[in-house]
Amino acid sequence: xxxxxxxxxxxxxxxxxxRRTVDGLLEAVKNxxxxxxxxxxxxxxxxxxxxxxxxxxKDLDVFVFFPKEYDKKEMxxxxxxxxxxxxxxxxxxxxxxxxxxxxxxxFAVELVPCYSVKSASEIMSAVDRTPxxxxxxxxxxxxxxxEVRLLKQFLKGIGCYGAEAKVGGFxxxxxxxxxxxxxxxxxxxxxxxxxxxxxxxxFGGKMDEKSLREKFATPLIFIxxxxxxxxxxxxxxxxxxxxxxxxxxxxLARQRRExxxxxxxxxxxxxxxxxxxxxxxxxxxxxxQRPDVVEDILYPQLAKxxxxxxxxxxxxxxxxxxxxxxxxxRISLLFELESLDIPRAKLHFxxxxxxxxxxxxxxxxxxxxxxxxxxxxxxxxxVFVKRKYSNAKKFLSDFLGQKDLxxxxxPSHVARVIKGKGFELQVNEKALxxxxxxxxxxxxxxxxxxxx
Amino acid sequence: xxxxxxxxxxxxxxxxxxRRTVDGLLEAVKNxxxxxxxxxxxxxxxxxxxxxxxxxxKDLDVFVFFPKEYDKKEMxxxxxxxxxxxxxxxxxxxxxxxxxxxxxxxFAVELVPCYSVKSASEIMSAVDRTPxxxxxxxxxxxxxxxEVRLLKQFLKGIGCYGAEAKVGGFxxxxxxxxxxxxxxxxxxxxxxxxxxxxxxxxFGGKMDEKSLREKFATPLIFIxxxxxxxxxxxxxxxxxxxxxxxxxxxxLARQRRExxxxxxxxxxxxxxxxxxxxxxxxxxxxxxQRPDVVEDILYPQLAKxxxxxxxxxxxxxxxxxxxxxxxxxRISLLFELESLDIPRAKLHFxxxxxxxxxxxxxxxxxxxxxxxxxxxxxxxxxVFVKRKYSNAKKFLSDFLGQKDLxxxxxPSHVARVIKGKGFELQVNEKALxxxxxxxxxxxxxxxxxxxx
Numbered sequence: 001x002x003x004x005x006x007x008x009x010x011x012x013x014x015x016x017x018x019r020r021t022v023d024g025l026l027e028a029v030k031n032x033x034x035x036x037x038x039x040x041x042x043x044x045x046x047x048x049x050x051x052x053x054x055x056x057x058k059d060l061d062v063f064v065f066f067p068k069e070y071d072k073k074e075m076x077x078x079x080x081x082x083x084x085x086x087x088x089x090x091x092x093x094x095x096x097x098x099x100x101x102x103x104x105x106x107f108a109v110e111l112v113p114c115y116s117v118k119s120a121s122e123i124m125s126a127v128d129r130t131p132x133x134x135x136x137x138x139x140x141x142x143x144x145x146x147e148v149r150l151l152k153q154f155l156k157g158i159g160c161y162g163a164e165a166k167v168g169g170f171x172x173x174x175x176x177x178x179x180x181x182x183x184x185x186x187x188x189x190x191x192x193x194x195x196x197x198x199x200x201x202x203f204g205g206k207m208d209e210k211s212l213r214e215k216f217a218t219p220l221i222f223i224x225x226x227x228x229x230x231x232x233x234x235x236x237x238x239x240x241x242x243x244x245x246x247x248x249x250x251x252l253a254r255q256r257r258e259x260x261x262x263x264x265x266x267x268x269x270x271x272x273x274x275x276x277x278x279x280x281x282x283x284x285x286x287x288x289q290r291p292d293v294v295e296d297i298l299y300p301q302l303a304k305x306x307x308x309x310x311x312x313x314x315x316x317x318x319x320x321x322x323x324x325x326x327x328x329x330r331i332s333l334l335f336e337l338e339s340l341d342i343p344r345a346k347l348h349f350x351x352x353x354x355x356x357x358x359x360x361x362x363x364x365x366x367x368x369x370x371x372x373x374x375x376x377x378x379x380x381x382x383v384f385v386k387r388k389y390s391n392a393k394k395f396l397s398d399f400l401g402q403k404d405l406x407x408x409x410x411p412s413h414v415a416r417v418i419k420g421k422g423f424e425l426q427v428n429e430k431a432l433x434x435x436x437x438x439x440x441x442x443x444x445x446x447x448x449x450x451x452x
Numbered sequence: 453x454x455x456x457x458x459x460x461x462x463x464x465x466x467x468x469x470x471r472r473t474v475d476g477l478l479e480a481v482k483n484x485x486x487x488x489x490x491x492x493x494x495x496x497x498x499x500x501x502x503x504x505x506x507x508x509x510k511d512l513d514v515f516v517f518f519p520k521e522y523d524k525k526e527m528x529x530x531x532x533x534x535x536x537x538x539x540x541x542x543x544x545x546x547x548x549x550x551x552x553x554x555x556x557x558x559f560a561v562e563l564v565p566c567y568s569v570k571s572a573s574e575i576m577s578a579v580d581r582t583p584x585x586x587x588x589x590x591x592x593x594x595x596x597x598x599e600v601r602l603l604k605q606f607l608k609g610i611g612c613y614g615a616e617a618k619v620g621g622f623x624x625x626x627x628x629x630x631x632x633x634x635x636x637x638x639x640x641x642x643x644x645x646x647x648x649x650x651x652x653x654x655f656g657g658k659m660d661e662k663s664l665r666e667k668f669a670t671p672l673i674f675i676x677x678x679x680x681x682x683x684x685x686x687x688x689x690x691x692x693x694x695x696x697x698x699x700x701x702x703x704l705a706r707q708r709r710e711x712x713x714x715x716x717x718x719x720x721x722x723x724x725x726x727x728x729x730x731x732x733x734x735x736x737x738x739x740x741q742r743p744d745v746v747e748d749i750l751y752p753q754l755a756k757x758x759x760x761x762x763x764x765x766x767x768x769x770x771x772x773x774x775x776x777x778x779x780x781x782r783i784s785l786l787f788e789l790e791s792l793d794i795p796r797a798k799l800h801f802x803x804x805x806x807x808x809x810x811x812x813x814x815x816x817x818x819x820x821x822x823x824x825x826x827x828x829x830x831x832x833x834x835v836f837v838k839r840k841y842s843n844a845k846k847f848l849s850d851f852l853g854q855k856d857l858x859x860x861x862x863p864s865h866v867a868r869v870i871k872g873k874g875f876e877l878q879v880n881e882k883a884l885x886x887x888x889x890x891x892x893x894x895x896x897x898x899x900x901x902x903x904x
Contacts, residue, residue: 197804239831242832245806246806246828280797354694358698372897376691378691378694444824448827
């Protein structure tokens with residue numbers, strides 16, 4: 001662990017450089033602020049401020065505090081103006097409300113406007129809560145910064161770091177809270193031995209855990225110490241939760257560097273093709289241009305599109321073995337199928353003989369529309385009907401060619417790109433394109449990273 | 453109906469000829485009997501005796517009545533001896549006990565020994581009950597013989613006549629009881645409009661129908677008027693029951709000759725092949741020599757063997773669309789499959805992460821035996837395992853090559869022939885052999901007979 005720490009803890013030189021840079025940045029920002037309105041203040045928040053940042057990270061988050069009289073538009077204008085004078089290459093971004101990203105002396109800076117409120121219960125948007133997180137962590141983290149660093153690097157190494165939709169893992173704040181809660185990196189890992197989905201954590205007096213579990217329904221519930229209505233782990237998926245608790249168990253049994261710094265995969269696409277051929281399955285990929293929308297909106301939409309198409313395929317009786325969103329230059333929704341082709345004939349059972357639904361069944365199926373005429377099997381009617389689709393590619397081609405994809409369960413941005421820019425259906429090895437290599441390797445060889 | 457009756461009612465000439473033949477036969481039998489033991493009697497039973505036989509039928513059943521002192525062996529000896537003197541080409545058969553079949557002046561004769569008992573409650577085996585059936589029918593059928601003929605011919609025409617296992621339909625006695633119960637052929641058909649599986653019929657005072665349904669659990673229950681513990685329709689399958697009540701409904705709506713005398717199928721095997729190709733399915737036939745055993749034992753065994761193999765195929769993940777016993781020179785157990793081949797890879801889900809079964813799962817699946825290493829999916833373990841069989845023919849070949857088929861659910865006579873004489877696995881059109889044509893047509897074109 002000392003060796004790992006030596007690699008992730010910023011050097012004295014780095015610390016000094018960061019402090020100098022922050023001082024310069026804040027001075028410049030505050031200068032411009034007081035020109036605009038004497039009441040406006042600015043301060044550094046996040047891991048750089050808390051002393052929990054990792055070596056070689058050069059990210060600075062500066063929050064600008066506004067009185068409640070300002071509306072969003074005015075806050076945006078002030079921050080945009082200041083960014084234009086202080087940052088290189090400033091770009092506006094929109095989350096719940098706008099902020100600006102840019103560069104300052106080689107550091108990536110986010111300049112975020114928020115309201116100055118007295119307590120977390122008065123916040124007007126999620127960013128207003130950040131200063132309270134900042135205060136809580138600063139109050140409790142002193143002396144444990146390196147423990148946070150170890151936990152963050154561990155989470156990175158096992159692929160569970162980041163609360164964004166693409167990952168669905170642990171945020172930096174959640175990592176900090178875990179260290180505060182349990183006292184150290186090692187103790188936090190040890191604690192997970194007793195974690196099961198629904199584990200409920202908090203600071204202070206006993207809470208009604210059962211009702212919290214019902215309220216939040218996530219695998220880990222960690223009540224925000226600055227807002228008891230909020231679950232800090234709300235973005236954590238069951239998969240990342242499970243990967244973390246399993247990795248913790250493995251790490252505690254065998255503490256190896258690979259958990260923090262896994263080997264990089266060096267396999268080529270030819271390796272993926274070999275793995276695919278050994279499976280004997282069929283592949284059908286729906287490739288399309290990456291929708292131009294932030295990842296936190298894109299990835300949930302892609303996941304929904306994947307599930308929607310999977311359901312449609314299964315409803316047509318295609319055997320879907322597995323499915324995955326693959327992300328490269330383009331996006332590919334990959335379906336692994338038992339087979340691309342299924343029989344045209346399907347044995348379909350109908351109502352009981354001489355029951356009230358017999359007539360409508362016979363009216364529908366008599367007269368040569370199907371593969372056979374209706375017949376009696378045991379005490380029910382049956383008929384071999386003709387499937388509309390016996391080839392999965394043909395089905396998806398027709399389905400995705402429809403006018404209104406959104407009403408069919410394909411979310412807006414995905415539907416827009418497919419309609420506007422088109423899509424390509426790729427079969428078997430043609431679905432294994434070079435630019436998807438990273439995700440394809442994870443799909444076809446899903447070993448934990450520390451085992452690579 | 454008059455036209456049909458004209459075709460199925462014996463001519464006056466036939467009736468006279470039958471009577472003369474019966475008189476001669478009974479005289480000859482009685483003659484030999486009195487030589488053996490004065491107490492022995494003989495009489496004609498069955499449709500020839502009841503006047504319900506169909507034109508061109510030349511079957512005579514003669515029962516020989518023994519006192520209870522005789523044991524089975526002695527009865528067999530007496531009957532065999534008499535048959536040897538009276539019948540041409542006599543052959544012994546065994547049902548519940550032995551009887552002799554032979555020819556007498558062009559008629560097929562069965563000479564059956566039974567015990568002479570005073571009431572049906574004293575019978576010692578099923579044949580002893582026949583004389584009581586005889587008495588009941590004779591007492592009630594007079595004047596309705598032609599109605600019975602119509603019902604029997606109708607049942608023959610729709611393929612529902614005969615209580616033997618191969619058919620699972622209506623016995624002649626059941627047809628007679630239905631006419632006695634309802635008064636005529638037409639009224640019996642009309643009555644079925646209200647029949648639903650579990651319909652319970654009997655003569656005389658109200659019975660507890662619910663407990664009878666629980667006791668017999670057949671689609672039709674007809675309590676034997678000579679033995680209230682017996683269900684005359686016990687051999688009737690749900691399919692024959694349903695076919696009969698549907699045919700009755702159709703016939704009453706449109707009375708056509710085809711119900712009694714359906715067209716013969718004239719299609720060739722090439723037609724079957726064409727029907728098969730249109731389905732897009734795969735066929736796998738298990739062909740073997742017909743076991744040398746009476747049909748009432750053979751057919752239930754074949755049905756069991758079919759279900760056993762179907763289950764085995766499904767357990768290996770082969771998609772069985774349908775399955776059928778085909779009977780020709782050889783027997784074929786035919787399986788219609790979604791596909792002969794399935795992927796080698798199978799996604800297999802394991803225990804929850806960090807649950808008590810995790811270790812044994814990982815021990816079993818780690819280390820490269822499968823298609824992938826174990827991985828975490830949501831909150832559970834998963835792994836792509838290698839199927840033992842990805843080809844259905846290879847699987848059945850290995851399965852049927854086992855030493856002990858009987859312990860694997862294959863009944864005795866089928867197992868014996870497969871082990872002793874071997875089997876042939878036929879794929880797709882090779883499973884469509886000429887000698888199975890009749891059954892193949894019924895399978896691939898299962899229209900009701902009157903629609904041919």
